[in-house]
Amino acid sequence: MTWDKFADVLIGVKQYMVEQGMCGENDYIWSDMWCGQTSGYGQGGNLLKLLGASYDINTGWAITTNYGLVYDADSDSFVDGSVSDNYKQAYTVLQKLVQNKVLDPETWTQDDDTALNKFYRGETAIMSTNRAQYAVQDAKVKEQLGEGNYELYRILTPIGTSDYQAENQRLECGIMISSNALKELGEDEFIKMMRFVDWLWYSDEGLTLTKWGKEGETYTVTDGTYSLTPGYYCKGLSIGQTSDDQVDLREELGYACGNFMYGGNTELLTSNFTDDLRDFYDRQGQYRKLRPLDPTVTFDEDQLEMLNLWGTPMTDTVNAWTCKFAMNQADINNDWDTYVAEVEAQNMQNIVDMYNDTYNASK
Numbered sequence: 001m002t003w004d005k006f007a008d009v010l011i012g013v014k015q016y017m018v019e020q021g022m023c024g025e026n027d028y029i030w031s032d033m034w035c036g037q038t039s040g041y042g043q044g045g046n047l048l049k050l051l052g053a054s055y056d057i058n059t060g061w062a063i064t065t066n067y068g069l070v071y072d073a074d075s076d077s078f079v080d081g082s083v084s085d086n087y088k089q090a091y092t093v094l095q096k097l098v099q100n101k102v103l104d105p106e107t108w109t110q111d112d113d114t115a116l117n118k119f120y121r122g123e124t125a126i127m128s129t130n131r132a133q134y135a136v137q138d139a140k141v142k143e144q145l146g147e148g149n150y151e152l153y154r155i156l157t158p159i160g161t162s163d164y165q166a167e168n169q170r171l172e173c174g175i176m177i178s179s180n181a182l183k184e185l186g187e188d189e190f191i192k193m194m195r196f197v198d199w200l201w202y203s204d205e206g207l208t209l210t211k212w213g214k215e216g217e218t219y220t221v222t223d224g225t226y227s228l229t230p231g232y233y234c235k236g237l238s239i240g241q242t243s244d245d246q247v248d249l250r251e252e253l254g255y256a257c258g259n260f261m262y263g264g265n266t267e268l269l270t271s272n273f274t275d276d277l278r279d280f281y282d283r284q285g286q287y288r289k290l291r292p293l294d295p296t297v298t299f300d301e302d303q304l305e306m307l308n309l310w311g312t313p314m315t316d317t318v319n320a321w322t323c324k325f326a327m328n329q330a331d332i333n334n335d336w337d338t339y340v341a342e343v344e345a346q347n348m349q350n351i352v353d354m355y356n357d358t359y360n361a362s363k
Contacts, residue, residue, distance in 0.1 A: 003054060003093045006158040010102045013125060022122075028104035029125045030097070033115040035060075035107045043319050044108060044326055046128055048094075053167070053291075054160030055090040057081035059322060067311035067351055068318055071294040078297075078355040080348055082318045083340045086161050091325045091332045093160075098328045105327040120144045129154070131277065135238040154280040156287060164291040165284060175201060175259070201260070207268055210260035211237075218249060226271040237272040297359045307351060314346035 001009070010030065017023045035045035041061070048060025058065045058081055070081040081087055097103035104124075107115065119127040120140045129137055134154075141150055157166055175197060182190045200206040212219040212226060219228050228234060233241040234249035236256040241248075250256045262269070270278055299307065321339045324330035330339070 001156075001158050003051070003090070003158040003160050004096075007093055007096045007100075007102070010097065010126070011100045014100070014102050017125070026101060027123070028101055028106075030102055030107075030127075031104035031110070031115050031118045031124045032107045032126075032128050033112040034128055036110040036112070036115070038112040040108060042323070044322055047107070048322065048326065050128075050157050050166050051090050051094060051160070052081075052087075053164070054157055054162065055086040056161055056164075057084060057087050057090065059087070059090070059318075063315050063318060063322075066294075066297075066355065067307065067315055069352065069355055073292070078352060078359065080343070080352055083343050083348070088332060088336060090160060091322070094326055095328055095332055098326070108323050108326050116140070122150065131238055131273075132236060134277070135240050136235075139240065154276060156280075156284055162291075163288055165288045167291065201263070204264060204268065207260065207264040209255075211256055211264075211268065211271070213249060213253060213255045218253070218255065224267070238274070238277075239272065295359060297355055298362065299354075299358055303354060303358065307354060310347035310351050314343060314348055314351065317342050317346050 014023070014029050017029060018025055023029060032047050034040065035047050039045055043063050044060040046061055049062045050060070052059035052062055057070060058068050063082075066078065068080060068082040069078045070084075071077075072079050094103070098105055115127070116137070118124045119137070120143070122141075122145050127137065138152055141152070177194075177197070181193065185193060200210065212228075213232075215221065217229065218232055219226055221227075228237075228239055228249065230243075231246055232249045233239050233246045234256050236250040236258070247253075270281060273281065321330065321342070325332050
């Protein structure tokens with residue numbers, strides 16, 4: 001489903017909810033979290049990051065990636081996605097959602113709890129989530145609306161100009177080792193340490209230990225299904241607490257921590273997934289592609305200082321306009337030329353040139 005089609009579907013959902021007396025004409029059915037005062041950082045946060053990724057641009061939380069520049073494989077160069085046609089297409093869809101009173105413009109200013117409470121009360125019909133949040137959100141909706149009175153379904157991020165998954169990074173967690181380790185340990189002990197690191201982070205046995213703990217003590221496996229033993233629950237694994245005498249596997253024992261638990265083979269990766277989450281991952285694997293990695297560009301200290309001097313005001317300008325478009329305070333068509341001119345005036349071309357000159361010199 002494309003973002004434009006998704007917008008049409010949500011407009012239809014809104015009409016249905018109004019007809020059924022579930023909301024009024026001036027109510028919004030989407031008021032999202034991770035975008036406003038609590039965690040949006042004035043950039044539009046998670047939702048604009050996902051929207052941008054669908055259109056091959058860096059926006060929202062992702063604006064700090066290369067100062068909004070994106071790699072264009074066809075020209076083998078970096079371009080500023082913030083003033084591209086892809087940006088204009090993305091924010092045309094966003095304004096469609098806001099203008100049709102589907103997406104709440106308060107999304108970009110409210111705190112996360114306000115957005116969540118609207119969803120829990122059934123005032124809104126769509127909400128961002130992740131693996132750790134889903135179980136909590138489900139429990140809160142059940143508490144407010146009652147079991148059997150609602151249904152939750154995880155959707156894939158709609159397609160913009162590509163059918164890529166949102167991220168194009170291969171690393172989310174891991175370890176960095178200081179050069180001082182070799183100096184302080186000596187060669188023999190350093191090799192021992194590296195062997196242990198290799199086992200702990202990259203073997204199935206080590207990854208299973210760091211995710212689930214000790215078999216028979218903290219977890220069991222029956223017919224390929226992993227389960228915590230009765231004395232434990234774990235928010236990090238989205239396994240909720242069922243009795244007062246349970247302890248959190250992560251908080252009390254240090255298992256299932258983020259720097260370990262996202263690696264390993266598919267069986268281990270999905271070992272804590274519910275059936276509906278496995279279904280989501282199956283659909284993502286079937287309908288979405290992995291985004292190719294961008295080439296690496298390495299700058300020296302002077303270049304980084306100059307990029308920061310140029311890039312900070314430029315991204316501030318992009319963020320200010322982005323929020324105006326997202327709140328329908330500026331029109332993506334009528335105000336486009338003014339927006340582009342203001343971004344270009346903030347040393348945009350200097351940043352593009354430095355990226356491409358440095359990238360070409362490294363080939």
